[in-house]
Amino acid sequence: MTAASYELGAILVAPMTPERSLDIQFQYVTDADGVLRAVEELRREGTLGFDTETTELDPYKGKLRLVQLSTGRSTYVFDVFKLGEDARASSSLAPVRGLLEDAAVKKVAHNARFDLKWVRHHLGCETNGVFDTFLASVLIAAGDGDRRHSLADVAKFFTDIELDKSEQVSDWNASELSQSQLMYAARDAQVMLSLHEQMADRLCADGLTRVADLEFDCLMPIAEMELNGIFLDTDRWREQLDKVKAIQAVAANELQELLSAGVAQASLFGRPEINLDSQQQVTDALVNLGVPMPNSTRAWELQPLAEKYPVVGKLLEYRAAQKSMTSFGENTLEFIEPATGRIHADFRQIGAPTGRFSCSNPNLQQIPHEAAYRRCFRAPEGRKLVIADYSQIELRILADFSGDENFIKAFESGRDFHAMTASQVFNTPIDDVTADQRSFAKRLNFGIVYGVGASRFGLMTGLSQSDAEDTMRKYFGTYRKLDEYLRNAGRSVLDDRIARTASGRLLRIRYDENDRASIGSARRYGVNMPIQGTSADILKRCLRLLHDSLRGTSGKLVNIVHDEVMVECDAAESDAIATKLDAAMVDAGRDFVSRVPIKTDVHIADEWSKA
DNA sequence: GTGAAGGGCCAC
DNA sequence: AAACGTGGCCCTTCAC
Numbered sequence: 213m214t215a216a217s218y219e220l221g222a223i224l225v226a227p228m229t230p231e232r233s234l235d236i237q238f239q240y241v242t243d244a245d246g247v248l249r250a251v252e253e254l255r256r257e258g259t260l261g262f263d264t265e266t267t268e269l270d271p272y273k274g275k276l277r278l279v280q281l282s283t284g285r286s287t288y289v290f291d292v293f294k295l296g297e298d299a300r301a302s303s304s305l306a307p308v309r310g311l312l313e314d315a316a317v318k319k320v321a322h323n324a325r326f327d328l329k330w331v332r333h334h335l336g337c338e339t340n341g342v343f344d345t346f347l348a349s350v351l352i353a354a355g356d357g358d359r360r361h362s363l364a365d366v367a368k369f370f371t372d373i374e375l376d377k378s379e380q381v382s383d384w385n386a387s388e389l390s391q392s393q394l395m396y397a398a399r400d401a402q403v404m405l406s407l408h409e410q411m412a413d414r415l416c417a418d419g420l421t422r423v424a425d426l427e428f429d430c431l432m433p434i435a436e437m438e439l440n441g442i443f444l445d446t447d448r449w450r451e452q453l454d455k456v457k458a459i460q461a462v463a464a465n466e467l468q469e470l471l472s473a474g475v476a477q478a479s480l481f482g483r484p485e486i487n488l489d490s491q492q493q494v495t496d497a498l499v500n501l502g503v504p505m506p507n508s509t510r511a512w513e514l515q516p517l518a519e520k521y522p523v524v525g526k527l528l529e530y531r532a533a534q535k536s537m538t539s540f541g542e543n544t545l546e547f548i549e550p551a552t553g554r555i556h557a558d559f560r561q562i563g564a565p566t567g568r569f570s571c572s573n574p575n576l577q578q579i580p581h582e583a584a585y586r587r588c589f590r591a592p593e594g595r596k597l598v599i600a601d602y603s604q605i606e607l608r609i610l611a612d613f614s615g616d617e618n619f620i621k622a623f624e625s626g627r628d629f630h631a632m633t634a635s636q637v638f639n640t641p642i643d644d645v646t647a648d649q650r651s652f653a654k655r656l657n658f659g660i661v662y663g664v665g666a667s668r669f670g671l672m673t674g675l676s677q678s679d680a681e682d683t684m685r686k687y688f689g690t691y692r693k694l695d696e697y698l699r700n701a702g703r704s705v706l707d708d709r710i711a712r713t714a715s716g717r718l719l720r721i722r723y724d725e726n727d728r729a730s731i732g733s734a735r736r737y738g739v740n741m742p743i744q745g746t747s748a749d750i751l752k753r754c755l756r757l758l759h760d761s762l763r764g765t766s767g768k769l770v771n772i773v774h775d776e777v778m779v780e781c782d783a784a785e786s787d788a789i790a791t792k793l794d795a796a797m798v799d800a801g802r803d804f805v806s807r808v809p810i811k812t813d814v815h816i817a818d819e820w821s822k823a
Numbered sequence: 824g825t826g827a828a829g830g831g832c833c834a835c
Numbered sequence: 836a837a838a839c840g841t842g843g844c845c846c847t848t849c850a851c
Contacts, residue, residue: 489845535833
């Protein structure tokens with residue numbers, strides 16, 4: 213090793229505050245020998261702080277500059293620029309890749325999905341054995357929206373260390389990095405060690421170790437999915453958009469015409485333009501026309517008026533077209549990454565306090581169900597989409613939690629679940645169940661997951677309050693243990709002010725015991741969170757199992773929608789991938805649901821569609 | 824100009 | 836008086 217391969221980093225750091233600060237000692241690694249030495253020392257430790265610095269936020273747009281690994285006592289800053297022009301091919305970086313891939317060496321990082329994507333794309337390897345302090349912080353906060361989760365916030369909260377993040381946005385493209393930049397980089401990796409210690413204890417104390425592992429285990433699958441992206445047929449999308457544009461233009465014109473009929477005098481310069489997207493102006497115009505306006509102008513409130521007042525129908529028509537045009541139009545095309553020709557959306561792993569994912573830029577979880585939109589997401593030439601969803605997963609979870617024999621039987625029968633429950637509730641042979649009976653059962657089945665009451669159930673079925681109550685009595689009379697479970701769940705959340713999913717995921721629930729509305733809302737949270745959250749647990753478990761079973765195949769995870777998983781693969785391999793996907797989903801389900809069979813619907817298609 | 828809040832509506 | 840859960844995106848409105 214040459215003397216130049218390590219440059220001594222500055223050791224002194226003035227404490228910024230009277231609180232704790234870090235002594236930062238790091239070694240800057242710029243050649244292959246240095247890498248070998250560094251990795252040899254790093255390998256002696258079971259847990260390493262891990263961070264990266266990049267020239268951009270998007271791995272398809274920028275370059276990976278630094279990889280930092282720290283034992284807490286010594287910290288190594290690997291300069292990727294100096295260790296190989298082409299980082300993926302660089303053999304001097306091989307020992308670093310080996311370290312990152314080795315699940316036996318724990319890597320502690322903050323918001324690891326970011327670093328994992330960069331390493332995957334620019335170093336060409338997976339990172340395994342990750343502990344993410346960001347996700348840990350979110351799990352520990354358990355739904356407390358006041359808590360922040362930036363590295364600076366988390367470090368302050370758990371270790372009382374103040375971090376200055378001003379170098380985060382500095383120029384990581386510079387050919388020579390400043391001492392201050394290197395120190396900043398080293399510090400962020402080093403601080404992970406004490407953070408990990410504190411947070412691991414806290415996870416343990418809160419009973420969150422299982423859910424933490426569940427979350428950490430699906431970091432790599434999600435990072436890969438974001439890198440994979442999804443293919444959108446732009447010609448199809450534009451074709452659909454043009455149709456909607458035409459409809460929108462006609463509807464806008466006609467609506468403008470109808471609304472201005474209520475305005476007393478058309479001005480000399482033509483009719484006064486109404487902003488059709490302004491609730492205020494539209495409401496005023498409708499009132500002028502003598503339309504009896506409900507409390508809001510929401511579609512379900514206006515719908516009943518549409519028959520009597522054509523202008524209301526026209527408004528709904530315009531709104532639908534406007535929504536399609538703005539939310540699912542040109543903007544979606546702008547998300548296509550030039551480097552890949554695909555859409556790489558952002559998935560937030562703990563998007564909701566229940567544990568569900570959320571998705572943005574664009575939100576692939578809210579693409580309209582209509583074939584006109586879904587068919588635009590298709591497999592490229594020579595490829596197929598393998599699409600699978602869980603059948604009634606939330607109701608199966610509920611059946612399992614409650615242990616209700618009749619509810620479980622309805623699933624074990626393997627027949628149409630809603631018809632089966634209708635048969636039980638209305639005491640009718642399944643073949644004699646009417647469409648109405650099935651529909652009532654179906655809506656009730658869905659409603660109870662959200663904690664529906666008789667009045668809401670009546671509203672959505674058109675039943676009178678007393679008929680709705682009657683039907684619900686019959687329902688819960690059939691499913692006594694389900695009723696008992698739901699009451700219990702509602703009661704215990706009020707007593708304990710927490711709810712948990714099957715993995716142990718925690719939600720703290722705050723409510724005002726003197727406020728009926730607040731109590732009702734807390735109770736519904738308590739009923740819904742364990743069910744919705746366990747469904748999320750199962751999906752996350754599935755992603756890890758799937759990731760492992762797709763390794764070495766042409767299969768790539770491209771999208772997830774709460775209970776649905778989409779994999780793109782070579783056409784020739786699609787049958788085998790379908791089998792793997794089904795197995796991963798069912799196995800994941802069994803990890804959390806033992807008394808009820810898990811069923812999936814899997815199909816192979818050229819485009820995103822049902823069956 | 825920028826940002827937050829609220830209405831409305833898409834998904835599961 | 837009662838009130839079905841979770842998100843994100845687009846628009847208007849209004850405050851700074």
